Amino acid sequence: DVKVTQSSRYLVKRTGEKVFLECVQDMDHENMFWYRQDPGLGLRLIYFSYDVKMKEKGDIPEGYSVSREKKERFSLILESASTNQTSMYLCASNGDSTSTGELFFGEGSRLTVL
Amino acid sequence: AQSVTQLGSHVSVSEGALVLLRCNYSSSVPPYLFWYVQYPNQGLQLLLKYTSAATLVKGINGFEAEFKKSETSFHLTKPSAHMSDAAEYFCAVIKAGGFQKLVFGTGTRLLVSP
Numbered sequence: 001d002v003k004v005t006q007s008s009r010y011l012v013k014r015t016g017e018k019v020f021l022e023c024v025q026d027m028d029h030e031n032m033f034w035y036r037q038d039p040g041l042g043l044r045l046i047y048f049s050y051d052v053k054m055k056e057k058g059d060i061p062e063g064y065s066v067s068r069e070k071k072e073r074f075s076l077i078l079e080s081a082s083t084n085q086t087s088m089y090l091c092a093s094n095g096d097s098t099s100t101g102e103l104f105f106g107e108g109s110r111l112t113v114l
Numbered sequence: 115a116q117s118v119t120q121l122g123s124h125v126s127v128s129e130g131a132l133v134l135l136r137c138n139y140s141s142s143v144p145p146y147l148f149w150y151v152q153y154p155n156q157g158l159q160l161l162l163k164y165t166s167a168a169t170l171v172k173g174i175n176g177f178e179a180e181f182k183k184s185e186t187s188f189h190l191t192k193p194s195a196h197m198s199d200a201a202e203y204f205c206a207v208i209k210a211g212g213f214q215k216l217v218f219g220t221g222t223r224l225l226v227s228p
Contacts, residue, residue, distance in 0.1 A: 004157070035218075040123065042204060043158075043218040058215070090157055102148075103216060105157030 003027070006091050006106035013113050019078040021109050023091030030095060032074035033103065034058075034066065037088040046089075049074055081113045116141040118188075118205045120219035128227050133177075133192040135222050137205035140186065147188040148206040148216065149179055158204065164188060175199070200226045 007022040025032065031050050035043040035058075045058030047066040055066050063085060067075045074093075078085055088110050092103040121136040139145055146165045150158040162173025169181045179190045190203060205219040 040220055042220040043216075045215060045217075048215065092158075102160050102163065103150075103158070105159065107155070107157045 004091055004093055004104050004106040006089075006109045008109050009107065011109060011111045013081050013111065015082060015113060017081050017113075019081050019111065019113075021076040021078075021089055021091075021111070023074045023076070023093075023106055024072050025074075025093040025104070026072065027093070027095070027104070028071065029093040029104075030071075031093060032068065033092040034064075034074070034076045035090045035092065036060065037090055037108070043090065046076065078111075081111075083113050085111065086113045087111060116145060116207045116217055118147075118207045118217065118219040120203075120205050120222050122222055123220065124223045124225060126225040126227065127195045129197055130194050133190070133195045133199065133224065135190040135203050135205075135224065137179075137188045137190065137219060138186050139188060139205075139207050141207060146208040147179075147181065149173065149177070149188075149190050150204045150206060150218075152202045152204065152221075154201070161190070161203070195224075195226050197226050197228065200224055 004025045013019050033048040034046040037043050044060050046064050049055045049068040065077045088108050090108050091106040094103050117140045119138045148163045149161040151161050152158045161177050162171045164171050164181045172178045177192045202221050202223045204221050206216040
């Protein structure tokens with residue numbers, strides 16, 4: 001089975017702190033994604049990566065950055081956390097173009113910024 | 115731009131009753147459409163997908179959805195609800211210009227009562 005692992009299920013941080021959310025997948029997938037999930041807003045794409053060291057902005061990239069130094073790992077970085085970044089963050093991955101649309105998700109990281 | 119609209123943030127049914135979750139899409143080109151399910155404290159998993167083959171798509175756990183171009187709809191149904199179906203359901207469409215970038219609806223929470 002495909003496994004996408006998010007290292008932290010629950011985090012509590014203070015305003016202004018730098019936050020790292022880590023995601024690792026074990027299926028050699030080319031594409032990795034970070035989504036933010038908020039009640040009533042569904043999932044919104046923050047950033048995605050289709051190859052090592054490659055990244056593209058999603059719909060809501062402001063306040064976030066990403067890093068993909070190795071194929072299996074995709075990190076989301078909040079340079080200076082703010083209270084409006086309190087949310088559930090979901091990492092996902094999929095393979096090449098033959099797997100169009102089928103994303104494999106991690107269990108999520110719930111971040112609270114005080 | 116492509117988008118999906120899920121009608122009803124909450125749907126309540128009795129165990130054994132028909133489940134109907136509504137999704138309407140907007141797309142300037144033939145879409146690929148998906149339903150995902152999220153159980154409490156878990157990530158999302160794929161229920162089923164439409165990729166321009168058969169218009170009636172069968173998924174896991176007895177769910178199915180029918181693509182109706184004339185109505186721009188992709189509603190999710192299950193003949194008989196089970197308590198274990200209680201979850202949040204998301205409809206999604208592939209965004210134009212990026213075949214891997216899913217655009218999600220706002221979600222519908224299904225409540226099942228005994």
